[in-house]
Amino acid sequence: MRPLLRAACAIPLLSCALAAQPAAPQGWRNEYLAVMQGTADKYIQLAEAIPADKYEWRPAPGVRSIAEVLLHVATANYGLAPRLGGQLPAGVNVQGLERSTTAKAEVLRHLRAAFAHFRGTVEAFPEADAGRMVPFFGPPQITARHFLYFNADHNGEHLGQLIAYARMNGVTPPWSGGGN
Numbered sequence: 001m002r003p004l005l006r007a008a009c010a011i012p013l014l015s016c017a018l019a020a021q022p023a024a025p026q027g028w029r030n031e032y033l034a035v036m037q038g039t040a041d042k043y044i045q046l047a048e049a050i051p052a053d054k055y056e057w058r059p060a061p062g063v064r065s066i067a068e069v070l071l072h073v074a075t076a077n078y079g080l081a082p083r084l085g086g087q088l089p090a091g092v093n094v095q096g097l098e099r100s101t102t103a104k105a106e107v108l109r110h111l112r113a114a115f116a117h118f119r120g121t122v123e124a125f126p127e128a129d130a131g132r133m134v135p136f137f138g139p140p141q142i143t144a145r146h147f148l149y150f151n152a153d154h155n156g157e158h159l160g161q162l163i164a165y166a167r168m169n170g171v172t173p174p175w176s177g178g179g180n
């Protein structure tokens with residue numbers, strides 16, 4: 001009976017000790033996906049906050065409009081996925097997508113779908129293949145990890161552009177708490 005009693009007392013203690021162990025470190029892919037999700041959330045929040053009648057606004061002739069910036073980002077997230085082994089979704093034609101519409105609902109649909117599509121491609125990409133060479137623009141190849149850094153940088157660059165456009169139109173980014 002005593003061995004059974006000891007075992008019964010030891011189980012809760014072992015459970016507490018195991019629960020107190022630090023979590024296993026996240027791999028680079030999960031870290032990238034967390035950053036990407038934060039960026040995607042900001043894009044969606046800002047795109048929703050900008051009035052539909054401003055989607056055709058551009059700061060100067062020859063410069064992308066609000067809709068074109070959002071669709072450029074969608075185009076990149078759709079179009080870059082095949083370099084990591086993903087496929088373009090059926091029915092998506094990245095040629096001309098950037099100028100295909102200024103309708104807010106359609107732009108948001110593409111933006112959401114493109115971020116989700118690229119996320120799915122990254123989730124399916126083997127973490128052990130981070131050093132694999134993938135096609136870039138022109139003849140050089142770069143590592144898959146470098147390629148993802150490039151995509152994060154590209155998304156951040158255009159998020160900054162969109163924030164400037166929004167503020168020029170009196171829209172404060174929702175995540176900034178309404179401050180200046």
